Amino acid sequence: MAVITRGFGGRRRDDTDLPPGQYRTDDFPVLSAGPTPRIGLDAWELAVVTETGERSTWSWAEFTALPADEPTVDIHCVTHWSKFGTRWRGVSIDTLLADVETAAEYVVAHSYGGYTTNIPLEDLVDGQAWVAYEFDGEPLVPVHGGPARLLVPHLYFWKSAKWLRALELRLDDEPGFWETAGYHNYGDPWREQRYLAD
Amino acid sequence: MARAAIPGRLTWLPATVAATRAETATARTLVLDVDGWTRHVPGQHVDVRLTAPDGYTAYRSYSISSAPGPDRLEVTVQTVPDGEVSPYLVDVAEPGDQLEIRGPLGGWFVRRPGDPRPALLIGGGSGVAPLMSMVRAATAPTRLIYSTRSPSDALFTAELATAEAAGDSPVAVTHVYTRIAPPGWPTPPRRLDADTLARVTWPGAADVVAFVCGPTGFVETVADLLVATGHNPGNIRTERFGPSGG
Structure with missing residues (x-):
């Protein structure tokens, strides 16, 4: 028997692009687990580390000199909000991995401040993910993950790690921060994979 | 089905x-x-x-x-x-x-029963709600700083007053009013600042677990203040109530 909530009308919007259980917001809510790390651009570095320990790194100047894309994407947070048509500028993961030799199937994204999240490598390649450093034409502010964050719009937004420091390529899957705190390991909003066994 | x-x-x-x-x-x-x-x-x-x-x-x-x-x-x-x-x-x-x-x-912004560490709880507006659960269940030392615009915006006022009244209560409450303070309040309305924080928290703040919940701007400011007053960033847990179309 479905539960009907008496007196609830709701506000319907024609949001056919909304995954199940989401609502649309025009704000940009902030969610994070601790203080916002402040990373100076002169100390900032992005690393890709393979399963054999090979390390590729980019300084801020090197990173921002790489070819960049300007994706406009919808983002979906596990706390039920979705934001449509967000505009970013960032470097495709394909670009970062172009010269990287790996047999890895999984990636752990590491953030300044200690946050981690795990994503299958196949979800980061072929134009599906970026390391973003501008939002709406402006440098990405710290509260939203600046200097640079991962952007994986087809998964719930906790996978798009803020304050990105390194991508660790792995042969095995290593659950990250929220993935070991009751949230789903993969996090597909269209299959509503919010929590552990969804 | x-x-x-x-x-x-x-x-x-x-x-x-x-x-x-x-x-x-x-x-x-x-x-x-x-x-x-x-x-x-x-x-x-x-x-x-x-x-x-x-x-x-x-x-x-x-x-x-x-x-x-x-x-x-x-x-x-x-x-x-x-x-x-x-x-x-x-x-x-x-x-x-x-x-x-x-x-x-949620498995992060939680205070587990039996955790003996002192906890500093800092709530802004309705961000006090999850902290109230921690206050109600408190057995270890617990200090709550509750920031609201005015006394009439504060939740749980009477219960918070009695929660700390018991002689053996582990809970202490400090109110901060940002716009309108009650009559006779010792300080003019002001935002939570480093002095208040330093006065309320424990010496050796690095071992204290801090829980901060409120609107984004509040949480950002308070988390930065906590780091500046010597709290270990790894022991600061935050939860934000953004304006999100509620």
Whole structure:
């Protein structure tokens, strides 16, 4: 028997692009687990580390000199909000991995401040993910993950790690921060994979 | 059709409004009876699902404000102007009404029972809701700093006053008023600052676990202040109530 909530009308919007259980917001809510790390651009570095320990790194100047894309994407947070048509500028993961030799199937994204999240490598390649450093034409502010964050719009937004420091390529899957705190390991909003066994 | 339960999977549970309590002019606590409700850990939240008669559904997350217990929980909801779900919960829902909940959720912004470490709880506005669950369940030393615009915006005022009154209470409460202070208040209205923080927290602050919940700007400012006053960033846990269409 479905539960009907008496007196609830709701506000319907024609949001056919909304995954199940989401609502649309025009704000940009902030969610994070601790203080916002402040990373100076002169100390900032992005690393890709393979399963054999090979390390590729980019300084801020090197990173921002790489070819960049300007994706406009919808983002979906596990706390039920979705934001449509967000505009970013960032470097495709394909670009970062172009010269990287790996047999890895999984990636752990590491953030300044200690946050981690795990994503299958196949979800980061072929134009599906970026390391973003501008939002709406402006440098990405710290509260939203600046200097640079991962952007994986087809998964719930906790996978798009803020304050990105390194991508660790792995042969095995290593659950990250929220993935070991009751949230789903993969996090597909269209299959509503919010929590552990969804 | 009910789906077969998958072990470990959180299912939607029918919840019946048992009672409501006005907390301020724009916030209300809903007491929910839920058969089979698992005891939560203070700080956790629930997902709420409302279904209109035509099948339209809306979902939001709300913090649990009650102490852990079986078959019953409380959520405290602040109306978001022009919101879709919160005005219903604050102004319309009555005892006997039904909705659905899923939870308890969240494994990070939690204070586990038996954790002996002192906790500094800092709430802004309705961000005090999950901290109230921690206050109600407190056995270890607990200090709450509660920032509101004015006394009439503060939730749980009477209960917080009595919570610390007992001689052996582990709880101490400090109010901060940012716009209007009560008559006779020793300081003019002001935002939470480093001095107040340093006065309230413990010496050797690095071992204290801090829980900060409120609007984004508040949480950002307070978390930065905590780091500046010597708190270990790894022991600062935050939860934000952004304006998110509530």
